[in-house]
Amino acid sequence: MTRSLQLAIHASADAAGMSLATRISHLVDHRPDAIIGVATGSSPVPVYQGLKRLVSAGLDLSQVVWFALDEYVGLPVGHRESYRCVLERILIRPLGLDPARLHVPDPHRATPEDVALAYDQEIVAAGGVDLQILGIGANGHIGFNEPGTPFDSHTRVTELSSRTRLDNARFFSSLSETPGMCVTQGIATISKAGHLALIASGKAKAAAVAAALLGDVNEDCPASALQLHPSVSVDLDPEAALLIDERKLGVAISASINGH
């Protein structure tokens, strides 16, 4: 298998986001109805802000179809921290997009298990994800595939680790309000995307990023599955790249510290 890994260390998280947003705009120029997988949380926010700037400058995203990676189970319908609401707030409304083009597993529509099963089929029926935006958990999770998740996992209902729940509690008024269950795309589901675009910033992510790119490929670090994918890009700020050793990586860092 030919592997393509483009790793760029940018001057800031905003610059990393703008770089990925620009590459997404190139994809959409070439394929206006591209299918883009979207992550929630803090990491992709600069990407969506970058896309907003590009839309203001004329980029047309109206035909794009968006698929979310995951959704909490256990929140009331319409809760502002449900990933449907978050993505509408940080992506769909600011960019003037049609909410009907955003697919998010809806655990209220049927049993969460049935919703999970149907979600993989929805992705396939839409033609498959062209580019999947990924954040990474401090414990190496992608989507909500926590350490120990098999690489052949599909979309399913699963539990968040106590570490992830604690990390996510910053979005809720208390830990007890923070959901412990979710529907997440599995690692096999994520790996079917044509391209995986990981974005990370901050020193809390440095160890996970290094383990994902340089460590052993196994279920202890779910993001190490990226090493098995033929087309991956990684956009980091300097803090998230602190433990990346170019010699160990075996690929040239394509754009070293960019000005902006």
Ligand code: F6R
């Ligand atoms: C979110 C998701 C998670 C996050 C990860 C990092 O949809 O699937 O894998 O990307 O937990 O979260 P942040 O970016 O908030 O540090």
